[in-house]
Amino acid sequence: MAVSPHAFPPRKRRPSAGAFVTPDVSDRRLLQALLALSQEVSSLRPLRCLLRRNSASIIRKTKLLSVLFEELLRNQIHFFSPSALLCFEELYIVLQRIKTLIEDCSNVSKMWLLMQSQSFANAFHELTVDLSTLLDILPAKDLSLSEDVEELVVLIRKHCSDTKADVDPSDNNLRVQVLKMLDRIKREIVPDHSDLAQIFDQLQLRDSTSCRDEIESLEDEVQNQKDEKSKSDVIALIGLVRYAKCVLYGASTPRTSGRRRRSVVDVNIPAEFRCPISLDLMRDPVVVSTGQTYDRASISPWIESGKNTCPMTGQTLSHTDLIPNRALKNLIAMWCREQRIPFEAKELNDKVNGVIQNKTALEATRMTVTFLLNKLMASESAEAASRVVHELRALAKSDSDSRACIAEAGGLPCLVKYLISSEYPNLQLNAVTTILNLSILEANKIKIMETEGVLNGVIEVLRSGATWEAKGNAAATIFSLTGVHAHRKILGRKTRVVKGLVDLARNGPASSQRDALVAILSLAGDREAVGKLVEGGVVELTSELMDALPEESATILDVVVKRGGLVAIAAAYHVIKKLAAVLRDGTDRARESAAATLVNICRKGGSEAVAELAGVAGIERVIWEMLGMGTGRARRKAASLLRILRRWAAGLDGDVTAAGFSTTNVRSSTRMALPV
Template identity: 75%
Template sequence: MAVSPQVFPPRKRRPSAGSFIPPNLSDRKLLQSLLLISREVSSLPTLQPLLKRNSCSIIRKTKLLAILFEELLRNMTTRFTTSIRLCFEELYIVLQRIKTLIEDCSNGSKMWLLMQIESVSNTFHEVNVDLSTLLDIFPAKDMNLNEDVAELVVLIRKQCSETQTFVDPIDENLRREVLKMLDLIKREIVPEHWKLSEIFDQLHLRDSTSCRDEIERLEDEVQNQTDEKSKADVIALIGIVRYAKCVLYGASTPRATSQRRKSVGDVNFPADFRCPISLDLMRDPVVVSTGQTYDRASINLWIESGHNTCPKTGQKLTHTDLIANHALKNLIAIWCREQRIPFETTATNDRKTNGVLMNKTALEATKMTVSFLINKLTVSQSTETANRVVHELRALAKSDSDSRGFIGEAGALPLLAKFLGSDQPNLQLNAITTILNLSILEANKTKIMEIDGVLNGVTEVLRSGATWDAKGNAAATIFSLTSVHANRKKLGRKTRVIKGLVDLAKEGPIGSKRDALMAMLGLAGDRETVAKLVESGMVEIVSEVMDEIAEEAVTILELMVKRGGLVAVAAAYHLIKKLTLVLRDGTERAQESAAATLVTICRKGGSEAVAELASISGIERVVWEVTGTGTGRARRKAASLLRILRRWAAGLVDGNVAHGYTTMSTRIVLPA
């Protein structure tokens, strides 16, 4: 079937760090630089399997240039004229371009290189023409070259005299075959495996590992493209490579690295990238009427729950319009790319991957891949094979919302639930992490809550998982589910869920403790659940972990004192001292929550709580410093604390003077 030719724009090339030679080099140093760069190019391997002839030709000519520069350096007797020097400087730039071109082709995606084979072949021709031009004007007579060197210059000139671009017919035919394959997938026709195998063999993508590396290169290439059409084309290629990897070579063996996801706790990221509500990395930052920025999903949930105030400032929202913060979103996306953390926006009605509109080819390739993997999972097989398939689903579920949707729709959740009780730690971890990745999609949250055995399986992993990573990912799944308001009540009524989170927060390592606290923070949005958390010893747990993960701990305390846990928090007087330490040494966000919590405790906890705060040595100095250096909200809360402390000192708290605290020996004199 004839396929209309598809135009792929050239790749966004990496700028070369050495495109220009340092100024004021001596003549000998200039020749030495030319010899060095020509030797570097000469040592590069010929490109395989694409552009073999083009790369071989340019490398061969560069080897001759290296001989020329070596001879010139050996026989150098006179100073260079201006014309000689200019010619050599231009030669250096061209050689640097050749080096960058070959390295770029060698290190990049084979699939994308194939799709733009004509334009890249033309680039090879252009640098060849530049070499030919420079050699034509090469001032050989001015350099008093001996006969052998002069003949070498003539030889190089002849070899650079190609008059047209050469596109290898083998490369071009292979490109056409890939385009046909993409067209078949677009029309929902499953490609013949033998033909797929033939194409991938010619591209030297002959096993699961090479395909996985190719997918990573294509994912990098998405970021290199500047227009949406090109990005969508690359994503289509990712789809076909992912499908071929699964059907031709089977699911890949997981890399021998930690299988735990990269979470908030594993990476130190800028505080401004964190949503004040969820404390997680913002994927779709928006600005509310008070000027504060939140993640769209979190602030939507807050507003839909009936709130009409700004969570951070407490000010009333004059309207509920959300304005996209594009500048911040771009900064977060760049940071995520540098950290190799997946970044995507909240799913919309459009089919998008990492903000790029997906074409039908990419969607159909993803569907075919999911269908193949689910069919494999339903067949009786060894634990090792099952682990590989589940790991493949895990990677796919991590990639984009479309994949999560297809996996959920294909019936993967009950199949994955069977492996949650596996006695093989890796299989259990892969299964729970896949469910965690799937839970990001709203539709899948409902499936996890409603499909028999899935939520129970997640709960059992939370309570008795084989590894801390598995338990932590189960807790993170609970947290993901709590973003739906109705789920909070259901989860909060499950004693096993509460018990599992409490135990994990008590006994787990830092990362798992953080996951447990975040899940409890999500559950604490419901008043009934707060009471259960208090009964389970939540206050003491928060106190114990506050030194290690202060932001999460004080955020939970702030929410608890607002949602019915005030009495328990206020009664734990040792917490007041810990909160003042956070107020003094914590991050800006931790200071905000600590100040807000102390204000609530003092206002509603009675004079005893105020007296406990006032008895702490240097407290007024700490609070005063926050009024000058904290965030806007922290300054306002600190100012409220100062007023409370002054009223207490004057005996005006609750209309009484607290016995035993009629003076404040540690009080400092504050400006009026």
């Protein structure tokens, strides 16, 4: 791994002197600040396993400088000459940079620190030279220093001038070993495990937890790098650490404490920040031609698969351009900062995958997958298997290369038997979540549908999984698979799928309900599947959930009624009053869907449906409010509703009974839909 000259931009945050010392601050106050800062730097611990000599040297020099500042404070000096004052102001800046550099080295990935050890050593040397220069021009004779302190200043200056930008030989040797290891992996040669263990021991990466933290630090480093070469180098290191973590320390269980990024699952996401398709936090919101906003990661596959309609409204898209919603993105980013959620974390995989193919990282991933699958097949207990499957789950979440490698290596057949193992809830959860993560890759969707037992296993978890989380992830897998139109047709015709989703949406906790509802919404995009959904009770379900989840319920009902024909209209008859309540109190998106649904019910349901709506107290006033304040589509639907109500009031029944459906037909269909 050749290090480019720009691979490590030293993290200098060089402040101006004015940032710390204002003109009205006395020279004594400046000395006090210098003493406090030098003592703070002196209290820092030298770096533990890399650049220890460089960091310890500059910390010792800073500690000696603090003696100078103590002496000056004891001398009760209140004002300095201009040249002395300038030196002290610059010293403050250099000390700040020293503190920043040591802290950065302590927090950066150890692997990356090793790879860039010469650049970091240069940064320490540069700061030492700056100290030497300032001490050279410091007018020590004018400061009334004691003889001992004068000699100390001379000593510090000498030590600073003698310092070289050298890397410790042991650090350099370790770096060479890692580069050789990466080269072997690139040439598809499995690394010697004893050599690997020696390297990781020297880096103090001695257990699964420290390796996991190292991987997170490297993932952060990918985002810090500006050029593709450096990003690619970091990604190769991630692959090496992942492999070593598995082969040296075994598969791990989820962490319960320690360093952990806060996740969006830990907080309640505002409804307006959720993507209507995935119901997840939008990272890159975009607007389609109908005015609806989606997350780019969700709407792009929809459009790329050949669909030309808006998922929310069903309207034909006048164009397929995706317009960035920058205002909303800024609001989401601000909210993420307040909640301490890494807004860019979800984009990491896209950045990683956007880098030119990294042969070393790819081979390291393949070796890791092979090791894990061999270990899984040899597992003699459910606990051991669960740890391995959890490792596969984490790997499948990381990037597209990992998903492809797991599927190509035969990972799916290995997971099947654990899907039906409700006796071991954690194992079942890890297995179905691994399949969910694998399904993100388009090519894997076909493998999941075609590999014997996988789809049936996912459906079994959906219907009778041991935990709500497992059921929810099974529903999310169904949703992911429906991204392929042919798969949506197949899944929409399966009674077990529909019943499982409806039962989960009806009885599950909020997070699982949303997983089920988004899958139902996707299935409803196929006209033939709508009949199965209606038969499965999806209209009754939306009626039950209308109060708790009005936006999701109204959206699903809108699509079902639009594509479901008379049976759906008849089933939705009893939801009219609830939809009217959503018109009055719902969010903009929920009101829009409710208005669209009511228009379809009234047009196809005849005068009885219109009479039911007209009987809602104050409905015309609510519709008038929507005409003035709703979204563009909501205003159009509100205008249609108002015309329908007025024609009905004028006795023009023929104008509200569309497509040849008479009131008698609807009344008959309603009776057929009612339970007997």
